[in-house]
Amino acid sequence: MRALSIVNARIIDPASGYDALGNITIEDGIITGFGPELTPIGEIIDAQGHVCAPGLIDMRVSTGEPGRENRETISTAARAAAAGGVTSIVLMPETNPVIDDMSLIDFLQRRAEAAPCNVYLAGALTKGLDGSSMTEIGLMSESGAVMFSNGTHPISDSQTMRRLLSYAANFNALIANRPLDVSLSKDAVAHESDLSSRMGLIGAPAAAERIMAERDIALAELTGGRLLIDMISSANALEVVSRAKSRDLDVFCSVSVNHLALNELDIGDYRTFAKLDPPLREESDRLALLQGVNEGTIDVIVSSHDPRPAGEKRLPFSEASTGAVGLETLLSAILTQVANGQLDLMTALGAMTCNPANILGLPSGRIAKDAPADLTLIDLGAPWLCEGSKLRSRSKNTPFDGRLLTGRAIATICAGELVYDERGI
Numbered sequence: 001m002r003a004l005s006i007v008n009a010r011i012i013d014p015a016s017g018y019d020a021l022g023n024i025t026i027e028d029g030i031i032t033g034f035g036p037e038l039t040p041i042g043e044i045i046d047a048q049g050h051v052c053a054p055g056l057i058d059m060r061v062s063t064g065e066p067g068r069e070n071r072e073t074i075s076t077a078a079r080a081a082a083a084g085g086v087t088s089i090v091l092m093p094e095t096n097p098v099i100d101d102m103s104l105i106d107f108l109q110r111r112a113e114a115a116p117c118n119v120y121l122a123g124a125l126t127k128g129l130d131g132s133s134m135t136e137i138g139l140m141s142e143s144g145a146v147m148f149s150n151g152t153h154p155i156s157d158s159q160t161m162r163r164l165l166s167y168a169a170n171f172n173a174l175i176a177n178r179p180l181d182v183s184l185s186k187d188a189v190a191h192e193s194d195l196s197s198r199m200g201l202i203g204a205p206a207a208a209e210r211i212m213a214e215r216d217i218a219l220a221e222l223t224g225g226r227l228l229i230d231m232i233s234s235a236n237a238l239e240v241v242s243r244a245k246s247r248d249l250d251v252f253c254s255v256s257v258n259h260l261a262l263n264e265l266d267i268g269d270y271r272t273f274a275k276l277d278p279p280l281r282e283e284s285d286r287l288a289l290l291q292g293v294n295e296g297t298i299d300v301i302v303s304s305h306d307p308r309p310a311g312e313k314r315l316p317f318s319e320a321s322t323g324a325v326g327l328e329t330l331l332s333a334i335l336t337q338v339a340n341g342q343l344d345l346m347t348a349l350g351a352m353t354c355n356p357a358n359i360l361g362l363p364s365g366r367i368a369k370d371a372p373a374d375l376t377l378i379d380l381g382a383p384w385l386c387e388g389s390k391l392r393s394r395s396k397n398t399p400f401d402g403r404l405l406t407g408r409a410i411a412t413i414c415a416g417e418l419v420y421d422e423r424g425i
Contacts (some may be wrong), residue, residue: 003027003042006375007307009052014350015357023031024052029416034367045371045411045418046233047377054229054353054365055087055117055374055414056331059147060231060302062323064394067096068321072307072394076110076116077327080392082420084328085376085409086303087117088364094126094151100135102143109144111412116373116419117412118364125150125175128316134167141171142171146360149176149230152187152277156182158215165225174359176228177216179237184208186246186317187414189318191264199270199318204279206234213240221249229253231304233278235288235308242297252359255289255301257326259331260277260343262399272313272320274399276304280418293351301351301360303330307395325393329400332384335407368405377411384408 006025011034012019023035064071071404074091074204081089091108093099095165105121112119123145127133136355137148148168155161155177162278168175185204192203210373213229217240220227229241258276263283265276293296306323315319334352336344357365364374388401412420 002416005040005042005044006045006047006052008049009047009377010049010153011367012051012346012349013367014054014346015354015368016104017346018367019346021046023347023402024367024375025174026416029373031367031369031371031373033369040377041157050410051378051380053349053376053378053421054367055367055376056085056352057088057362058086058303058305058327058330058357059090059127059356059360061089061305061327062092062094062307064147064307065095069396070309074112074115074119076189076304076394078112078117078119080325082116082412082414083392083409085331085378085412086094086327086375087376087412088362088413089327090120090146090360091119092122092149092151094129098124100127102136102139105140105143105145116193117414120146120360122147122149122176124148125155126398127161129153130208131155134160134164137168138171139314146362147174147228148409149175154178154179154180154182158219161216162219162223163226164255165219165223169223169225169322172226174226174228176230178230179209179213179216180231181208181211182409184211187300188279190267191263193282206285209278210236210240213237217249217251220251220340222248222294224250226250227252231278231302232289232298233259233281233284234255237299238288240290240322241383245297248255252299253297254302255293256304257299257301257330257333258304258324258399260289260293260301262336266399267317270317272315272317273324273397275317275320276324277322290337294344294347296347299355301334301348303327308397309374313397325391325395325398327393328391329386329405330397331378332386332405332408333400335378335380336405358376367376373413373416375413376409378407379410380408382405382406382408
């Protein structure tokens, strides 16, 4: 029986609102107790007053495995996750081949067994992500898929989306769809604004996001399906989600950390590392999204980890691939917004721990007796210069390259094992 204790920690559990100094005891990968008067057992990790929070759960991670291992493998993504305080990741189905049947789910689960974090899979909504041929959602759910997505390809056909939501409702499966009207955003590479016009870039209007969010919410109401509005980026879409939540629908929404920390000005002089999907929008949108997190309208914050080789990013802006790595910068970028007074610490941590756990039905994401010992130690005030070349991800495409961030994970524990240790504890 392996025993471990974390002592002298500021324990923060967003699920219960607990915030106090104390100790945590762990046996065989399970939390056996926590509190100020708890007697330590086994091996001791001294938190030295730093925050101990549940390990982060990232609901949107892309890798290149199988098919494009030069971008990222499950192993390299998991190591990057551990370094960022992330103990659970959900892999998107956009691989080669696409994760659209039970055999691929089983194959990737076996590939992930040795990973230093928990690896879950999102099954594809349609065969080959074609947007029309429905997959066997029920069978993939039984095989272990925790949610279903079409990745970056939204389901454009309303009848197909209705059928998917209706079918998935029989299994209580979560359907994630990007809020994007493809016809309004064709060939777009930036947000439609005065800035993109001056730069000569084709822009996607925020209305393209709002229209699709409205449609999907209406279909969720019609079918009773569980819906995740996947990565909103505009105040317009946030307003739509807020109205849906007031009607008590089974609708959730996520936001990328990039859209909480950056805005359209960060594309600068055609800076392709900041070319993202959805595109970075105006500062007013960023501020609205931050408020949406603080108010609870936005349920989940994701990294939108999307590794791209240098050859795909070091191109003219219109030709470069979208995407950025984010597993190692997710927590730090959020803590920087906390330090700036723009995000509430407890609420922000909840959007990366207990909220995704509750939505996905995972046992982690909380500090409680008998919960999995998935934890991260956090130095809230640590200054950190993000250098893309030093990131553990196989690709280095981060829009935070050269930016000074505040706060970071200093140790990560997954299933009771120390999987990352910056301090040499």
